[in-house]
Amino acid sequence: MQASRARLFKELKEVQREKVVxxxxxxxxxxxNIFKWTALIKxxxxxPYEGGVFQLAFAVPEQYPLQPPxxxxxxxxxxxxxxxxxxxxxxxxxxxxxxxAWTLQSVCRAIIALMAHPEPDSPLNCDSGNLLxxxxxxxxxxxxxxxTRLAAMPKKG
Amino acid sequence: MSKRVLCKFFAHGACLKGDHCEFSHDWxxxxxxxxxFYQKGVCSYGSRCRYEHVKIGTISSxxxxxxxxxxxxxxxxxxxxxxxxxxxxxxxxxxxxxxxALSSPFFPPAWKQDSGEQNFxxxxxxxxxxxxxxxxxxxxxxxNCPRGDRCPHIHGDxxxxxxxxxxxxxxxxxxxxxxxxxxxxxxxxxxxxxxQEIECSVCLDRVLSxxxxxxxxxxxxxxxxxxxxxxxxxxxxxxxxTSGMDVNSALRACPICRKLSYFVIPSVIWYSTLEEKQEIxxxxxxxxxxxxxxxxxxxxxxxxxxxxxxxxxxxxxxxxEEVALRHLGAEDxxxxxxxxxxxxxxxxxxxxx
Numbered sequence: 001m002q003a004s005r006a007r008l009f010k011e012l013k014e015v016q017r018e019k020v021v022x023x024x025x026x027x028x029x030x031x032x033n034i035f036k037w038t039a040l041i042k043x044x045x046x047x048p049y050e051g052g053v054f055q056l057a058f059a060v061p062e063q064y065p066l067q068p069p070x071x072x073x074x075x076x077x078x079x080x081x082x083x084x085x086x087x088x089x090x091x092x093x094x095x096x097x098x099x100x101a102w103t104l105q106s107v108c109r110a111i112i113a114l115m116a117h118p119e120p121d122s123p124l125n126c127d128s129g130n131l132l133x134x135x136x137x138x139x140x141x142x143x144x145x146x147x148t149r150l151a152a153m154p155k156k157g
Numbered sequence: 158m159s160k161r162v163l164c165k166f167f168a169h170g171a172c173l174k175g176d177h178c179e180f181s182h183d184w185x186x187x188x189x190x191x192x193x194f195y196q197k198g199v200c201s202y203g204s205r206c207r208y209e210h211v212k213i214g215t216i217s218s219x220x221x222x223x224x225x226x227x228x229x230x231x232x233x234x235x236x237x238x239x240x241x242x243x244x245x246x247x248x249x250x251x252x253x254x255x256x257x258a259l260s261s262p263f264f265p266p267a268w269k270q271d272s273g274e275q276n277f278x279x280x281x282x283x284x285x286x287x288x289x290x291x292x293x294x295x296x297x298x299x300x301n302c303p304r305g306d307r308c309p310h311i312h313g314d315x316x317x318x319x320x321x322x323x324x325x326x327x328x329x330x331x332x333x334x335x336x337x338x339x340x341x342x343x344x345x346x347x348x349x350x351x352x353q354e355i356e357c358s359v360c361l362d363r364v365l366s367x368x369x370x371x372x373x374x375x376x377x378x379x380x381x382x383x384x385x386x387x388x389x390x391x392x393x394x395x396x397x398x399t400s401g402m403d404v405n406s407a408l409r410a411c412p413i414c415r416k417l418s419y420f421v422i423p424s425v426i427w428y429s430t431l432e433e434k435q436e437i438x439x440x441x442x443x444x445x446x447x448x449x450x451x452x453x454x455x456x457x458x459x460x461x462x463x464x465x466x467x468x469x470x471x472x473x474x475x476x477x478e479e480v481a482l483r484h485l486g487a488e489d490x491x492x493x494x495x496x497x498x499x500x501x502x503x504x505x506x507x508x509x510x
Binding site for chain 1 (some may be wrong): 358359360361363389392393396401402403404407410412413415
């Protein structure tokens with residue numbers, strides 16, 4: 001408990017120092033609870049998520065960093081490895097391949113990488129996975145872009 | 158007699174004289190607890206001195222005479238209760254009581270006296286020696302000898318490593334020994350300085366700035382060179398596999414490079430070369446190898462680590478365990494080493510109908 005708190009404070013300090021450098025990721029800690037974080041990440045360019053801003057919610061366990069944080073999308077996203085309803089993310093480093101050397105910041109980077117390189121063979125969103133597996137890249141891209149416009153972009157006018 | 162007395166400087170690990178020291182460098186010898194200032198007749202601590210105020214052995218008679226000739230302030234009284242100090246103590250050897258403190262209340266302590274006037278008992282002997290046999294001056298080595306050119310001891314040359322004047326000009330073997338030792342010490346200090354900066358990637362703290370001494374240790378991985386605290390890396394590796402993490406690809410792997418390491422070596426210092434790492438690993442294994450394995454329990458138990466165990470597998474009579482590995486041909490044609498097979502393994506699975 002004490003160790004995880006100390007480590008999270010270190011990360012918070014690091015995030016506040018680095019904010020200017022990495023403007024694709026904006027990590028914010030809950031004012032009253034250091035175990036609750038939210039992040040805003042920009043959709044990677046040259047993907048259907050480009051231009052969108054996605055919100056992530058982190059729930060950090062007390063055993064952190066020996067146990068991975070639980071992360072889910074708060075913003076709706078059409079992606080083979082993200083659950084369409086709950087926002088749960090299927091990513092090995094958040095499950096069985098976690099390493100205590102990862103930080104919340106690097107988890108965000110991993111999620112951005114996952115958005116750019118979906119893994120259709122272990123889908124949480126079967127519709128999206130099936131589109132990709134059947135080779136309908138165009139169908140997947142247009143669906144993903146539509147949901148990005150609907151949910152992840154500021155409404156115009 | 159002094160050869161049989163343990164050197165005080167040696168006992169603190171700081172004797173500069175090495176083999177040439179007139180005192181013993183053998184731990185078996187007893188340390189001398191006799192006050193040297195008292196032997197010269199002046200000890201400003203008087204009865205509060207932590208050393209014994211007795212005159213000992215053959216030198217005592219001459220020194221007593223000199224004191225009396227000089228008309229020193231020490232007055233000889235006999236103390237009936239202490240007359241039976243030892244067989245060596247003869248009638249002439251009575252207990253001296255200092256009256257100096259009474260007669261001159263502001264008598265400076267012995268170490269504050271102007272050293273030029275001070276009467277060192279070994280000055281005459283030392284002055285007549287050949288240069289090779291003259292001991293090195295420890296005042297000069299420490300930085301400043303108050304007696305300067307008049308010092309009967311040899312003033313050493315400057316050691317480039319420790320920057321002390323402690324190299325004996327006429328004893329080449331001693332110089333060499335000192336240079337080697339000094340070099341090693343400096344290397345160790347440099348390594349320690351370098352180690353201060355190193356952070357653990359798990360807790361993100363500097364390893365050597367941790368609050369408790371037990372935590373201020375590195376945990377070295379056998380197969381890669383990424384630094385961690387010993388507690389962090391051990392906690393991570395002992396993380397229960399039920400938490401969903403893969404044992405071999407995550408828990409036993411380096412958190413940074415994911416290289417699989419089978420053991421962690423504790424070390425208070427971080428290495429900069431592979432030789433240094435090897436030395437740390439070898440020392441660690443040698444230390445564990447001298448400890449009896451509690452699983453093996455002198456042959457009464459069985460150790461799950463078998464021949465890979467770092468601890469000592471010896472029977473009570475000192476014999477080491479001898480293991481004959483059983484090689485079995487596997488189905489695919491490879492040879493495998495059979496694990497310990499016991500009859501109980503079969504019996505526990507056996508179902509009696």
